[in-house]
Amino acid sequence: MQVTAMDVYRLLPKTNCGKCDESSCMAFATKLIEKELTLDDCPQLSGDERQKLEDLLAPAVREITFGPEKNQVVVGGDEVLYRFELTYYNPTALVVDLPDDLPSEEIRKRASDIMNLKFERTGEELTLDAIALRNKSGSPEKFAEAAGTLAELNFPVVLCTFDPEAMRAALEVLGDQRPLMYAATKDNLQEMADLSISYGCPLVLFSPGDLEEMKNLTRRLRAMGLTEIILDPGTFTGEGIGDTIDNFVMIRRLAVEERDEDFRFPIMGIPALSRLSGGDPVEDNIKEATVAATLMNRYADILILGGTDIWELMPILTLRQGLYTDPRKPQTVDPGIYEFGDVDENSPVILTTNFSLTYYTVEGDLKAGDVTAYLLVLDTEGRAVDVSLAGGQLTGTAVADLIKDSGIEDRVKDRVLIIPGLAAPASGEIEDDTGWKVLVGPRDSSGIPDYLEKLASE
Amino acid sequence: MDKLTELLKLLQNTESIEINEFRIDVDELELYLMPVVQQAIQKTVEVREAVEALPEEEFEPPVKTYPGEVAQVKLGEGTRKPVYLGGQKALYRFEEPQPNPPVVTFDVFDIPMPGLPRPIREHFSDVMEDPGDWARKAVKEYGANMVTIHLIGTGPKVMDKSPREAANDIEEVLQAVDVPLVIGGSGDPEKDPLVLEKAAEAAEGERCLLASANLDLDYRKVARAALDHNHAVLSWAITDVNMQKTLNRYLMKEGLSREDIVMDPTTCALGYGIEFSIDVITRTRLAALKGDADLQMPMSSGTTNAWGSREAWMKKDEWGPTDYRGPLWEIVTGLTMMLSGVDIFMMLHPTSVRLLREIGETFTREYMTTETPDLREWITELEY
Incomplete structure (x- = not known):
């Protein structure tokens, strides 16, 4: 197709x-x-x-947008089942659960923690996308009040309630910021659909563990004129994770390979549900992250999480960054000379590869350690040190060419090159082909500042 | 949208009860509100009736058939409890559950490995002096399906243990546990074939997995050692489907069959190029199911690579405790490989092993045969 x-x-x-x-x-x-x-x-x-x-x-999976105008979240838009075929579009939106039965001061504080959380990797700031306000109290008034608190922040919100009255109350306060409505079920379908149309907000359809029911409900929503739908087939955790995976895969396969109109919508997963039977907070975090990673690998376009500990979110954010890089573009920086600090003819020369992750890791460490040095970046076609060593891109001749072409010989007096610890097996070869003296540096670039200090004192 | 349509749309979605009440004052209303209202009411009713009249449709699971299948590799014979890898005839469980669950093999070393991260040393510090004790603890306390004994000490720059000494270590581990072994070298291309040759001889009849054959070393010697003493071979290529095909073909030319080979397409850790591994492993499994006979073997992942990531081990307060970060980094790395098609995992941390296995076990079950909790009230029930 x-x-x-x-x-x-x-x-x-x-x-x-x-x-x-x-x-x-x-x-x-x-x-x-x-x-x-x-x-x-x-x-x-x-x-x-x-x-x-x-x-x-139009993409195989419809693109759905929610959130206030200046801060929108876009989900869906995928065309393929496997990222190597093209690329995955619109990274999985990560949403954090926030119950409405907390005092508004606490809601404000937690919301601002969620908005401010960030983890920096390879020159990119990885952040969370939205807040899921959950009608835990069961009271429409409480729900609307909490929605009002969030309305001040102009941050994307998912309104979670199965009660149309509560949904209406919250939409009255927050409706103009285009929240995502969660959720229509077989019991409240008509009411939620009506609210979705009159407030112009996208709607999640929740049909746990029953794709036949889901198909028939989606058809009804479509017949009512809804186009902005997200599907939640239920996130069963523990032993049920196999069924969850199956449901996610079936939905996406039907969308991409058969263009089945009832399933051409983004999929929502709720890893927070792994906490339903929870206990120990550390174990709960680990389980939740495991479910999140599983579903992200299996087409989840939006996930609701309960945890906000950075150690839990780091692997999830990192996986997302990896999955959504474009496989058609090598992840590289330009080869050549990069300067750190006030370099002069006595500054040390360090070698690394042009794989962007490698480069940015080294760059971060040099900056953090206030290092003054030249960094020579070798074109390894975007491969890391160990991989390019095995793959034959990091060789003596390649380094010799880099030294010549970059003109580093005009900039420094000494002929000493510090190579990554992982490149140690090639040290002899590099020495032979370049005529430079080769020093084997630390295996991890975080050791460079100490290494240089030691070197200078010798 | 023009005004008329807008109004229609608005009315169409107003609650019907209110509209019906308006209709009671017929004359007055019709006078003031134009025929549009009538149309709108009529349209709303029509849409609702149409929606209610929609016939229920059956759901047809999108099951495919595949011309190829993955070979099943048996590890462990003689005094070992056998473990089976691979054998998939389909890509997903809802098409056909896989015959064998993914298997985890614990890493054990022939030297105390001072470089292992603290969260792992914590679990094994009492047994690290002795590979036999180490293996026993992995199996008895942490339920390892298999054990990988890495003969790191044979490395010329490590302890330069002789192949004979390596064979003694193998014998000791074989005595200590009754699970199948993976036997790994030190990574030295000159010496590994010699070490694996002796180790294979010492483990005659136990059907171990020799790790590894690759294009940078004398893979013929490794293949020969496996054939002579009835072992399987790990065929290792560096994130390159074509390199993998070539190596597999060479190994089969030496006399090994698909049932004697496990592939290691290389696991790049989470955050360190895991997406390359995802792509290569996915493509390899798809090729196998499409019928490419050079790639129809089970796959292995050196998940332990995850511990090389600084996010897993580096002490940094703003990242939280390494005690949690490390195992989680290993889990997410392994899990991602598992979902891409990997069958056997080399791992280090007990928590990671347990969680990965819990998910892997579900791969052998039929769709919707597990009891699942009722989620319909989660919004009010979720508490933590």
Whole structure:
């Protein structure tokens, strides 16, 4: 069911006018398929053709947006089952649970902790996306009051209640910030659908463990005119995780491979439910993170978590960063010389590879340690030190070429190169091919500042 | 949207009771509110009736059939309790549950390994002087399905133990436990084939997994040792499907069959290129099920690599305790590999092993045969 560039080309003006900055309409069609350009880049499209193209180019999984205008969360939009086929779009939104039965001071404090949480990796700030306000109290008034507290923050919210009265009360306060409504079920379908339409907010459909029921309910919602739907097939944890995985996979397979209109929607998972039978807080955190990682690997577009401990969230945020990198683009930085501190002709020269993760790790350590040095970055086609050593990109000749081409020899007096500890097996070869003296540095770049200090004192 | 449609839409979704009440004052209303209202009411009723009249549809699980299947590899014979790897005929459980659950093998070393992270040393510090005791503890206390004995001490730059001494260590571990063994070298391409040869001889008839054969060393010698003494071979390639195919073909040319080979496509740790491993492992499993006979073997993951990540071991207060970070990093790394298709995991920490196995066990069960909790009231019930 994959749409081809030819399918798109047929609907384009075929004038090759070049106003999209592409050489031909065919080239433009290819860029459209790869999502590098949009229909807005073609000034000649109108009416019918444009509508047809929009339908054709709509992703297998619909894209759903929620949250206040200046701070929106976008979920879904995927086209493929496996990331190597293209890429996964719109990273899984991570939402943190917040019960409404807390005093408003506490709600404000927790909300601000969630909004401020960040974990920095490879030059990127990894953060959380939204708050799930949960109607734990069962009271519509409490729910609306808590929603009012959150409304001041202009941060995306998921409103969680099965009671249409409570939902209406909260929407009256927060409805103009486009919260995500959780959830319609077979018992409240009509009421929730009505609220979704009148407030213009997307709606989650909750149908735990029953995809047949889910299919029939989605069809009803669609017949009522709803298009912005997210599916929650139930997050069973513990021994039930196998069924949860099966349900997630079936939904996504039907969307991508069969374009089944009832399932072309983002999927929500709730790892926080692993805490239903919980006890020990550390064990609960570990279990929740495990469920989160499982579902993120299995197509979850949005997850609700209970934990906010950084050690629990680090692996989840890191997995998301990895899964959603574009496999078509190598993760690299430019090879060459990078300067740290006030370098001069006596500054040490350190070698690393151009895999962006490797580079940013080293960069972070050099900066943290206030190091003054040249960093020589070798083009290993985006491979880490050990991998490029095994793969034959990190070799004596490659390093010799880098030394010549970069012009480092004009910048320093000594001919001494500090190589990563993991590259130790190649030290002899590098020495032979470069004519430089090679020192084997620490295995982890966090050891560089101490290593250089020791070196200087010798 | 024009005003009329907007109004229609608005009315269509107003609660029907209110509309019906308005209709009681028929004359007055119709005079003031134009025919649009009538249309809207009618339309709302029509939509509702149409929605209610929608016939129930059956759900058809999207099950596929696959021309190929993964070979089943048996490890452990003689005095070992056997363990089976692979044998999948489908990609997902709802299509056909896999015949064997994923297996975890605990890492054990022939030297005390001072470099192991503290959260692991904590569990094994009393037995690290003796590989036999170490293996026994892994099996008895932590329920290991298998044990991997890494002969790190044979490394020329480590302790340069002779192949003969390595064979003695193997014998000791074989005595200590009755689970199948993975036998690993030190990573020295010159010496590993010699060490594995002697170790294979010492473990004659026990069907161990020799780790590993790769293109940088004399893989023929490793294959020969396996054939001569009835062991299986770990075929290790570096995140490269084509390299893996080539190596497997070479090994099969030496006389090994698919039932004698386990592949290690390389596990890059979480945060350190795990996405490359995901892609390669996924592609490898898909190729196997599509019928590529060079890739129809079970897969292994050196999940222990996760402990090399600084997020797992580095002391840093703002990241929280390493006691929790380390095992969790190992779990998420292993879990991700498991979901991509890996069958056997080399791991270090008891908590990681337990959690990974709990999820893996579900892979052999039929869809919707497990009792699941009622989640319908979770919003008010969830407490922590």
